[in-house]
Amino acid sequence: MFGDLAVLLSTVGVAPSTHATYAAAWKLWVEWRTVAVRKSVYLDEARGEEVLASELAKYMAYLFFCRGNKMSTIAGKLVAVKYYHKRIGVDLPMKHHFFRAVKAGLARESTLHTESRMRRPISWTILRSGIRTAAAWGEGGRVLWLGLAVSYFFMCRPSEIFAYGNGKIHKEFGITRGNVAFWKGEQQLLTPALWRCADRVEVLFEASKSNHDEAVVSRVKTCPGLAAFDWEWNGTGEVPRGMVGVGGFEVLLELMCCFPQLDAMAPITAYPSGQVWKVWTCAQSSSALRDLVAGQGLKPEEYAPHSGRIGGATRLGAMGLSSWAIQQQGRWKSSAFQSYLRANLDDVQKASFALASDAAGKGIQPGQKTRWQGGRLGAR
Template identity: 25%
Template sequence: MAVVQAVNSLSASSPPVVNLLRCLVLRVGAFSHVGPGVGAAGEASSRPPVGSGFRTAFSLMERAVTKATWKGRESVWREWQDFCSRLGVDGLRGEVVPALLCFVGEAFEKGVSASGLVKKLAGLAYWFKLLGVRDATKDFVVRQAVLGYSKSRVARDSRRPVSFDLLVKLVGVLGLICSDGYEEVLFSAAFALAFFGAFRVGELVSHSCVASGGLQFGDVAVGVDCVSCFLRRSKTDQSGKGKRIVLYAVPGAAACPVRCVQQFLAVRPCLQPGGSFLIHRDGRSLSRFQFIAIFRSGLDKLGLPAKEFASHSFRIGAATEAVRWGLGEQMVRQIGRWESERIRSYVRLELL
C-alpha cells in the first residue's frame, strides 16, 4: 500500500506520470490493479522500494534529459494512451504493432512531418523500454511504414538564416523598438551572443522572466578582445560536462559580440551572485518570449517577413555564414557544437 500511496500522492496535473508510475509498479508486481487503459496486473514476484524512494527514482529518470525532452515524452505517452483508448486496445500488450501502424497512418493524414513522427516514435520507444515491454517501434513493418512516410513527406525546413548583415541591421533598429537605452543594450548583447555563439535560444535566455535560466552570470568572462561563455548543458551534452565557447571581437562592427557584452555589463545592475546573465534593469530574466518578440519587431521594422524566421535563425545563420566565409565543415561543427550530419541542413546559402 505504501507504493500505491506514493503514486497517488503525485500531482493530479500530471496524469501521464501517475499512469507510468503505476505501470512501473506493475512491472515488478507490486499491486493488482492499475486503472483503465494501463493494463492488467501480473503476479507479484518481488516488491519494489516503497514510499518516497520509488517516486524519487522516477524523478531521477526525469532529470536524465532536458525539461523539453521529458515534456515531449509525456505528451506522446498521453497521445498514445488516448489513441489506444479510441481503438479499444491495450497500448502495451497484445495488438501493439497493428495499433502503431494505425498511429502512423493517422499522423500522415493529419499532416505531421516526418521528423515529428520520428520524435513521437522515439518517445514511445523510451516508454516501452522503461516499462519492460517489447519495443514495437522497431518491428520491421513499422520501420517500413516510417520509411515510406519519410519518402512521401519531405518537408524542408525553410526558416531563413540571420546573416551578419541582417544582425547589424537588427542591432541598428533596436533603438526604435526598445522602451529605453538599457533594453537596447540588453537585446544587442542577446542577439550578438545568439549569432556568434550559435546558441539555441533555450541555452541563452530563460524560459520565464521570473526564473533563472539560460546563460548564467558566473559563466561569462569578458577580456579585451574576447568573451568566454561556459555552456553548462546542451541538447547534445545531457551529462552536463559543459562547453567553453570563446567569441572574438569584430573590430568596427556595431554587432561585435565583445563590444555588445561590454556595453551591457557597464549598465547591468549589480545583484547577488549567480542568476541569469541577461536580465532587465529590475533583475528579471530576459525570457524566450521577449527575445522572440523583439526579434520579430526588428524584422517588421526592416520590412522583412517575420514568419520566415524563428529564434533558431541565429544558429542557422552562424552555420551559413561560417561556410560562406570559407570555414571547413569540421570548424563549423565546433562553432555550433554539432555532432551529426544534420549540420548540413543548417547551411542555407540560398536563403541569405
C-alpha cells in the same frame, strides 16, 4: 500501474524538463495500446523485429493520420516510447527497413501538404545595420540587441537566451551570468573591472536538446576579435567604431558589462524596468528582430529568434567548416541543421562574398578562434 511505473522510470537519466514531455508521450502510447488496439503496453522482443517494427509503424500512422501530428512531433513521441522500453531492457527496432520505409512515406506525404515555414538566417550585416533601430529602445534595447548578437555568434537556441512569456528562463537550458566565465591564462577573472583583460570567455551550456544528462555540459570558448570593441551606445543610432573586429567575445563582454551588479543567478538578458528587473522574452525578441529586418527592406515574417542560430551555422558553412564541426559548435543532436544550409544556398553564397570582401578579411566571423568541447560540470 503503468502510470506509476512511468513516473518511477522517468526519474533517472534525463533532465527534469524532459520528464513531463516523455511522460505525456508515454501516456498517449499507453492509451493507444490499451484502448485502441487492446494489446499489452510493452512490446515483446520475443515476437521478432518484424512484428515490433510493424507495431511501431501502425502507431506512427495513427499519430499522422488520426491525430494530425507533424513528423517532428511523431519523432519526439517515438523517442519517449523507445526510452521507456529501453528501461526494461527492450530495444525497439527503429532502424528496421520496414519501419524506415513507412516513415519515409509519411514524410513525403507530409511534404506534399505542408507549407514550408523555413526561417531565413540573419547575418552580421543585418544585426549591425539594426543598431540604428535598436538604439532608440534605450538601455533595455541594448541588452536585447546584444542578446540577438550572442545568439548569432554562439548559435544559441531562443530558450537559452530569452525567457518564456511568464518572464522566466528555462531552468535547465537558460544561460545565467554564472554560466559565463572570463579567463586570462589559467586564472579566472571574477570582477567586471578585470573582464576586459581576459584572453577568452567560456560559456557553459548545462543542458540542451542534444544533452539530457544534467551532469554533462557543453563548453564553448571564444577569443577576442582582431580589433577592440569601442561601443558607443549614445542613442543617436550611429554605428559604433571598431565594429570590424567584433566577435562572440566582444558582444558577450558588452552584454555582461551592461549591469555588472546582477548576481550569478540572473539571466544574461535581464534589464531594469522601473523599480524591477525584467528579462526579454522570446516573443519580444521575435518582434524586435522583425522590426530590425523590416527596417532594412526584408520580409519580417521570414525571420524569428531561431534565425540567429541558423545564421551562425550558415556563416560557418560558408567558411568551409565541416558539418561535424558545425554540429558540435551549435550543439545539434542530429544533422537536422543541414536542411537550413541546403535550403538557403543564396545566403551561403552571400556570406562567402561578404567574407571575401569585408575589410580585406579582417573581420572575425562566427566560429573563428572558437572551439567546442564536452566536459563535466565544474571541469575547466
